[in-house]
Amino acid sequence: MRQTVALPLLVACLLVASPLRAADPVPEIQRPAGAPQAVGAVHTLRQIPEACARLEGAFTGDAAQPYRYAPVRTSTHCQPRARFVDFDKAKPSVAAGWKLNDVIRVPDAACPSRQAVLRVWRKPGSATPPPLDGQGQSRIYLQDAKQQAGTAAQAPSLTLFAAKLDIEGNACR
Template sequence: MRRLLPAFGAAMALAAFVSPAAFAADPVPEIQRSGSVPAQPAGSVHTLRQIPEACARLEGAFTGQAAEPYKFAVVRSSPNCQPRARFVDAAKARPSEAAGWKFNDVIRVPSAVCPQQQAVVRVWRKPAAVAPPELDAQGRARLYLQDEKARAEAAKLAAVPMFAASMTIEGKACGG
């Protein structure tokens, strides 16, 4: 499994095993998937979804272990990518429609080894009104360091879109 983005760490892995009852009444996701994800064998790392604006990729793998049946990670897609959105820890952000988040996607991945068990990844998106900088006298959009430092000190920086993802295991465990 690849390295998690620095903002996540071990808290993301521990927060991934939330009770399925907490998501019993999921809203309708923005992305409607046609067809199902093929069953994945144990030990096979697979990409669940790419989020280019956050320079991130969601990866997962069934482990074949009862204690931790599925490993889930948010991986940086490229070291040169400049993100236009942030990925935040879902356990800390607690995304909900009441807090301005949009339920973006739900991905269900069945296990090839244990067909009655599946990993369910829920992706949330918090939009932000991002406007390009005003054009200067030469018709170019420019940001000046001293102006941006002053905005940062005054806490008047523009909001950045955010994404959060959580993972649960649903179904009965095999061989137990």
């Protein structure tokens, strides 16, 4: 008797959930789930070289905040060509020109039914390197840069990155 009630209920739930998942954009980068990580083990989730940053995360063991992540600057000498911005302030969406760039899944080694899911969004900027000169080099000349900086309408925008963390699956006891 339970199976005859449970099966239609399961099918109905899947039908309701299917359109929600179908609306999710396909990420630009396809990757399998990462290796399970132990509580307290800090690990790199993703490198973003153009923003001179890497995303580091760790399971905390805290029920209120089971996982934390933070962007970390890779080098003080790196010159960023993109910026990593706060997700809540940026409010990325496809309609606003953002693209789902990557979905990173990290299973919890202590609780296999739970995983941290980091969705990285990217908004392409208009900044492009100058064309190659006669010697095959891409050069920026001071006069041209000053002139371009003087007119805000011509100022190129940088590529932006933002990330949102979700915890999926069941919590272990």
